[in-house]
Amino acid sequence: MSAQLVQFLLSGLTVGAIYALVALGFCIIYNASHVINFAQGEFVMIGGMATASFLGAGLPLPLAALAAVALATLIGLALVKFAVEPARGASVVTLIIITIGAAILLRGLASIVWDKRIHALPAFSGEQPISIAGATLAPQSLWVIGVTALIVAALWWFFNRTLAGKAILAVSHNRLAAQLMGISVRRVLLVSFGLSAALGALAGILIAPITFTSWDVGVMLGLKGFAAAILGGMGSGPGAVLGGLTLGLLESLGAGYLSSAYKDAIAFVIILVVLVLMPGGLLGGRATERV
Amino acid sequence: MKLRTWFAAALLATAAAAQAQAPIRIGAFLAVTGPAAFLGDPEQKTLELYVERVNAAGGVLGRRLELVSYDSGGDAEKARTFAKRLIEQDRVDVIVGGSTTGETMAVVPLVEAAGVPFVSLAGAVVIVEPVKKWVFKTPHTDRMACDKIFVDMKARGASKVALISGSGGFDKSMRGECLKVAKNHGIDIVADETYGAGDTDMTAQLTKIRNAPGVQAVLNAGFGQGPAIVTKNYRQLGITAPLYQSHGVASKQFINLAGDAAEGVRLPAAALLVAESLPDSDPQKKVVVAYKQAYETRFRQDVSTFGGHAYDGLMLALEAMNKAGSTDKVKVRDALEQIRGYMGTAGVVNMSAQDHMGLDLTAFRMLEVRKGDWVLAR
Numbered sequence: 001m002s003a004q005l006v007q008f009l010l011s012g013l014t015v016g017a018i019y020a021l022v023a024l025g026f027c028i029i030y031n032a033s034h035v036i037n038f039a040q041g042e043f044v045m046i047g048g049m050a051t052a053s054f055l056g057a058g059l060p061l062p063l064a065a066l067a068a069v070a071l072a073t074l075i076g077l078a079l080v081k082f083a084v085e086p087a088r089g090a091s092v093v094t095l096i097i098i099t100i101g102a103a104i105l106l107r108g109l110a111s112i113v114w115d116k117r118i119h120a121l122p123a124f125s126g127e128q129p130i131s132i133a134g135a136t137l138a139p140q141s142l143w144v145i146g147v148t149a150l151i152v153a154a155l156w157w158f159f160n161r162t163l164a165g166k167a168i169l170a171v172s173h174n175r176l177a178a179q180l181m182g183i184s185v186r187r188v189l190l191v192s193f194g195l196s197a198a199l200g201a202l203a204g205i206l207i208a209p210i211t212f213t214s215w216d217v218g219v220m221l222g223l224k225g226f227a228a229a230i231l232g233g234m235g236s237g238p239g240a241v242l243g244g245l246t247l248g249l250l251e252s253l254g255a256g257y258l259s260s261a262y263k264d265a266i267a268f269v270i271i272l273v274v275l276v277l278m279p280g281g282l283l284g285g286r287a288t289e290r291v
Numbered sequence: 292m293k294l295r296t297w298f299a300a301a302l303l304a305t306a307a308a309a310q311a312q313a314p315i316r317i318g319a320f321l322a323v324t325g326p327a328a329f330l331g332d333p334e335q336k337t338l339e340l341y342v343e344r345v346n347a348a349g350g351v352l353g354r355r356l357e358l359v360s361y362d363s364g365g366d367a368e369k370a371r372t373f374a375k376r377l378i379e380q381d382r383v384d385v386i387v388g389g390s391t392t393g394e395t396m397a398v399v400p401l402v403e404a405a406g407v408p409f410v411s412l413a414g415a416v417v418i419v420e421p422v423k424k425w426v427f428k429t430p431h432t433d434r435m436a437c438d439k440i441f442v443d444m445k446a447r448g449a450s451k452v453a454l455i456s457g458s459g460g461f462d463k464s465m466r467g468e469c470l471k472v473a474k475n476h477g478i479d480i481v482a483d484e485t486y487g488a489g490d491t492d493m494t495a496q497l498t499k500i501r502n503a504p505g506v507q508a509v510l511n512a513g514f515g516q517g518p519a520i521v522t523k524n525y526r527q528l529g530i531t532a533p534l535y536q537s538h539g540v541a542s543k544q545f546i547n548l549a550g551d552a553a554e555g556v557r558l559p560a561a562a563l564l565v566a567e568s569l570p571d572s573d574p575q576k577k578v579v580v581a582y583k584q585a586y587e588t589r590f591r592q593d594v595s596t597f598g599g600h601a602y603d604g605l606m607l608a609l610e611a612m613n614k615a616g617s618t619d620k621v622k623v624r625d626a627l628e629q630i631r632g633y634m635g636t637a638g639v640v641n642m643s644a645q646d647h648m649g650l651d652l653t654a655f656r657m658l659e660v661r662k663g664d665w666v667l668a669r
Contacts, residue, residue, distance in 0.1 A: 004498055007528070011494040018491055116328035118516045120548045127551065129527040136494075136527050211491040212516045212548055216326065220489025255495040260484045261458075263495075 003134030008256040009249065010132065014141040016248020018211065021148050021203040022225025023232065023240035024155065025196045030235045031159070032168045032192035035095045039079065039103040041222020042110075043197045046072045047204025048213030049110055052119035061122065069201045075106070076197025080190050103218070111215040121208040140209045147206055148241060151199065155237045168192055172235075231271050233284020242282050247271070314357035315350070315618055317342065317605065318383030320373040320398070321412075322365035322390035326488075329515070329544075330390040333598030334412055335360060336590055338387065341605055344585070351609050352618070359383055363394055370394035371401065378405045384618040385611075387604040389413050390597075393460055399426055408611070408624045410604040412597070415464045419647040427627055427647045429603040429637055430596075431561070431654060433465035433512075434472060436538050439559040439655045440510060441469075441476035443668070447533065449507035453482035453500040455493070455521060457513035461539055465512035481506055486517060493517075494524045501530050508532050514539030519548035526552040533557065538655070542595040546663055557668055559655040561596045563636045564665045578634050599636030607633060607640065 022044055029037040050071050054064035083098050090098075124143050129136040159165040170178040171188045179185055204213065211217070224247065232243025247267055254266035274282065319338055322331030342358045350356055359381045361373035370389065377383045378401060385408045389395035392415040399418075402409040402425045411418050411428040418428045444452060452473070456466040466483075473480050482503040484496040500506060509532055511521050518540045525534055534556050536545070541560035546553045562569055566579040582602050583594045608623070610633060615622035630649070633640040638654025659668040 004502055007498045008495050011492050011498070014494075015492045111324060111328070116324070116332055117544060118329075118519075118548060120519075120550070127523075129529070136529065138523075138527055207491070210520075212519060214516065217489075221491075224489070252492070252495040255484075255486075256499060260486060260496045260499075264487055 004256070006133045007135035008252045010135050010137045010141075011256075012249035012252035013145065013245065014137065014210070014248070015251060016228075016245035017141065017144045017148050018203075018207045018221070018244070019224045019228040019247050020241040020244025021144060021151070021206065022200070022221050023228035023244050024148070024151055024237060025200040025203065026226060026229040027155070027235050027237055027240050028168075028192050028196040028199065030229075031172045032188050033095065034092050034172060035084075035099065036226070036234070037193075037196065038096065038099045038222065038226075039106060040196065040200050040225065041218030041220075042103045042106040043072050043076065043200025043218075044204035044207075044221050044225075045110060045213065045215065045218035046075060046106065046197075047201030048121065048208035048217065049114050049119065049204075049215065050201070051121060051205050051208065052213060053114055055121070061124075065202075065205045068205060069198050072201030072204075073194045073198045076193040076195075077190060079197075080193045084189060084193070085186065103222070107215060107218065114215060116215055118212050118214040119208075120212050121205065123209040138210065140206075144206050144210070147202070148244075151202075152237050152241055159237075164191060227268070227271060231274060231281055233281030236281070236283045239281055239283030246282070312354045314355040315352070315612070316357050316359055316381060316383040317608070318374075318377035318381060318386040318407075319358065319360040319388040320363045320370050320377065320386075320394065321360065321388050321601075322394065323362040325364035325366065326515075327365035327391050329595075330412070330597045331362070331365070333586075333592075333595050334388075334390055334601035335362075337586065337598040337601040338605055340585060340589055341602060345609065351612055352616070356609075360388075363390070365391055365394065367391075367393040367397035371397045374398040374401050378402070378407055383407070384620070385410070385608045385623060387412070387601065387608055391460065392418065392464065395426075395428075399423060402426065406620055406624075408608065408620060408627055410608055410627075412600040412604055414461060416468065417464075422645060422647050425624060427607070427642070429607065429635065429640075429648070430600045431538060431559075431637060431650055432468075432648065433461070433537070434468040435650070435652060435655060436465065436559050437469040437472050438476070439652055439657065440535050440537075440557075441473065441478050442652075443557065443559075443657050444478065444508045444510075444533075444535070445476055447508070449533065450477055451479050451481045451505045451507045453484070453503055453506045453509045453532075454480055455482075455484045455486070455496055455500060455509065455511050457515070457517045458485055458487050459513070459515070462513045462517075465537055465539070469510065469512065486513075486521075488515075488517075490517065491520065492524065493521050494528060497521070497524050497528050497530065501528060506532055508535065510535045510537075512537045512539070516548065519545055519553075522549040522556060523552045538596070541658075542597075543593040543665075544595075546660055546665070553660045553663075555660060557657060557659045560658050560665070561599060561637045561654065562656050563594060563596050563599045564658060565656065565667055566594075568666065575634055575636075575638065579636050582636055596636070603635035603637050603640070606635065 050068035123140045228244035232239030250267040254263040363370040389411040392413040395411040395413040416432045456462045536558040569576040611626035614626040640649040642649040657668040658665045
């Protein structure tokens with residue numbers, strides 16, 4: 001019986017780490033502009049699909065992954081250049097709607113440029129499952145969990161210890177004051193979109209051996225990642241991870257002990273309860289509105 | 292075979308005569324994009340390929356074929372709109388299409404009212420049961436898949452079966468049919484789990500199945516990436532009971548996705564998947580090998596049974612027109628209903644007034660994955 005519980009926990013951690021990785025991408029752009037980038041799931045898709053197609057063209061995996069991240073970053077920059085910048089001065093809601101449009105466009109392009117089939121990437125270090133207390137874990141899950149931890153640390157360092165990161169935070173707190181201090185809002189937007197596109201693509205590559213990838217994989221992953229980011233507290237890196245892991249664990253324990261048919265409903269009901277009690281999310285409540 | 296002699300005869304007819312007459316219009320609405328694109332995409336390609344080929348061979352009844360095709364995106368509402376356009380504006384002679392059961396059922400009232408022969412490419416039993424005057428279908432039904440799987444399970448001594456299915460329309464329909472027919476085969480369903488459309492991990496559900504008492508075999512009803520993830524998780528958990536998949540993942544892609552985990556998985560499917568390894572004595576071999584080669588050389592992509600359904604649909608419609616000697620809708624419908632012994636990619640089709648699908652259990656082959664390829668089981 002306890003082996004069963006361990007298995008549910010491991011399953012939850014695997015799925016949770018995937019959600020956390022996607023949720024992290026939402027944080028950066030949100031921190032820079034308070035925009036929720038609904039094309040984040042599409043960056044995840046581009047990472048996986050581009051790697052699969054570069055692999056198919058004969059590139060070795062590390063090179064293919066690198067090229068895919070570069071491609072996604074370019075697309076992220078182009079998104080700022082051609083969609084967000086021309087709408088300068090528009091409200092946050094308008095910008096969010098623009099990202100929804102961009103998501104639909106990117107999905108459509110992917111289905112034409114690549115194809116509508118499902119692709120798999122090889123696992124980075126084999127498929128031999130790891131046994132832990134009678135339960136099993138795929139080695140790729142360790143990659144996902146490990147890289148997520150690394151990224152959280154790197155993001156913390158970036159936002160708290162570097163001038164560029166602090167500039168991004170400054171813009172998010174008060175755009176006008178930041179501009180008066182000589183921070184280029186334009187550059188902050190470029191950097192944040194580029195970074196989160198790269199991060200999304202990296203996530204897409206890491207999870208593709210587990211979840212597979214296809215032109216429309218971004219929809220569900222984006223949604224779950226968004227839910228995780230909200231649960232953890234929008235904009236907070238550790239919050240995104242906590243939110244992702246919580247969501248994953250809720251789903252697997254819900255499926256295991258209650259009913260697999262209602263596991264999504266169980267998870268979302270609990271998220272609603274949390275948000276009613278803590279509107280800022282698990283780790284986001286401390287931010288205060290400045291007048 | 293009759294078709295082929297007819298093509299030869301048509302070749303002899305003068306091109307000018309063929310040109311002078313208006314083309315025969317084949318209408319289609321398919322899920323070329325959207326979540327069911329893996330059905331609609333090969334179906335669309337197949338229809339284009341074979342309309343071209345038939346035209347190159349002189350057409351039918353001395354007339355050219357013209358394909359009028361719309362992309363429904365798998366959306367029943369759009370399918371209805373396009374079917375209306377096909378009937379009222381494009382005035383097609385026959386409709387071949389409907390990648391999913393949802394699209395097909397949305398269109399049924401329209402074709403029934405307008406009186407247009409309609410060959411559906413979707414799976415569920417409800418399409419032809421009860422029989423609808425103008426509606427036919429080419430793919431096997433999910434109930435046949437359940438029957439075939441349960442017969443095979445019994446033969447291997449398994450009677451306590453666990454079910455795991457997705458939450459899509461196909462998955463739900465097949466789950467329902469399997470629950471319905473299980474008793475007829477003396478099969479006990481001891482666990483019944485589900486997973487969501489975008490789920491990335493099914494180990495929780497499978498752990499529950501593994502711990503259910505006395506499970507002797509597991510059946511996964513679903514299509515898309517879900518069954519491949521189930522298969523991977525199944526091996527990761529080290530479950531030893533035989534795993535059965537549905538005909539919904541009957542393509543090489545499933546093996547590519549699930550990799551080594553797919554070894555030993557069984558599923559019922561049309562002979563198309565093992566075309567080359569069929570014995571030469573098999574009456575279906577010629578048809579499936581020809582289709583497979585034509586499709587793969589043209590599109591450089593593995594053939595799937597879904598494209599085969601479109602091939603069967605088009606060929607049945609053309610055969611009916613040849614038999615009827617005209618494109619008169621009533622005559623074509625009657626001819627469709629009288630088709631006997633037509634050999635398609637799905638199996639032998641014997642239509643009747645009571646059966647608008649015409650396939651029996653022999654149309655399904657039980658396949659097993661061995662060394663990364665499909666082989667005939669046993």
